[in-house]
Amino acid sequence: xxxxxxxxxxxxxxxxxxxxxxxxxxxxxxxxxxxxxxxxxxxxxxxxxxxxxxxxxxxxxxxxxxxxxxxxxxxxxxxxxxxxxxxxxxxxxxxxxxxxxxxxxxxxxxxxxxxxxxxxxxxxxxxxxxxxxxxxxxxxxxxxxxxxxxxxxxxxxxxxxxxxxxxxxxxxxxxxxxxxxxxxxxxxxxxxxxxxxxxxxxxxxxxxxxxxxxxxxxxxxxxxxxxxx
Ligand code: IYR
Numbered sequence: 001x002x003x004x005x006x007x008x009x010x011x012x013x014x015x016x017x018x019x020x021x022x023x024x025x026x027x028x029x030x031x032x033x034x035x036x037x038x039x040x041x042x043x044x045x046x047x048x049x050x051x052x053x054x055x056x057x058x059x060x061x062x063x064x065x066x067x068x069x070x071x072x073x074x075x076x077x078x079x080x081x082x083x084x085x086x087x088x089x090x091x092x093x094x095x096x097x098x099x100x101x102x103x104x105x106x107x108x109x110x111x112x113x114x115x116x117x118x119x120x121x122x123x124x125x126x127x128x129x130x131x132x133x134x135x136x137x138x139x140x141x142x143x144x145x146x147x148x149x150x151x152x153x154x155x156x157x158x159x160x161x162x163x164x165x166x167x168x169x170x171x172x173x174x175x176x177x178x179x180x181x182x183x184x185x186x187x188x189x190x191x192x193x194x195x196x197x198x199x200x201x202x203x204x205x206x207x208x209x210x211x212x213x214x215x216x217x218x219x220x221x222x223x224x225x226x227x228x229x
Pocket of ligand 1: 096099112115118179
């Protein structure tokens with residue numbers, strides 16, 4: 001018996017797929033590349049507010065990502081409250097200070113030098129939204145039964161990519177911030193200890209005087225990142 005013949009497999013005809021003529025396919029692939037290549041990680045955020053419903057829609061987009069057994073093993077804790085943002089900033093800066101003062105090690109600090117980052121994280125208070133992305137190592141099915149999740153880091157990473165693309169498409173800037181270690185976020189976001197924070201996404205408008213490092217726009221050519229076999 002093949003998997004497709006199990007009782008649990010309840011097939012529906014493939015919805016939504018629309019064949020696109022090859023010329024248009026080519027044009028769309030190019031257009032997407034031209035749009036996504038204008039995304040730049042931002043560290044200088046404006047305090048301008050961003051409507052919550054836009055964030056909600058982008059998270060819905062992230063939630064369509066392919067994932068292990070369709071358990072959707074992620075949780076997006078969205079922080080807009082200034083008092084909580086302040087607590088997150090303070091906790092992150094404590095960790096980052098030990099990181100930059102030596103825990104990172106010489107080689108890692110050298111790799112970061114072209115980015116110009118340091119232990120100060122004002123954007124954690126200035127940006128209107130922080131989205132802490134958790135992976136759920138265990139979760140519950142629709143009928144409330146606890147179950148194990150699969151490919152959690154892969155699933156969360158793919159969803160995070162979708163989220164970044166959705167926010168960029170909406171006209172917002174992001175920073176994939178990774179305070180190290182980041183377990184303080186479980187407590188501050190009220191998540192269970194078996195949830196693992198992966199990324200603290202900073203979202204908002206760039207500040208008018210925002211800059212990025214030259215290093216960041218140096219992208220590897222196709223020949224270096226792909227082989228066709
Ligand atoms: N977590 C630190 C360090 C850092 C690490 C990498 I790898 C980066 O690409 C950027 C920063 C920080 O957020 O500053």
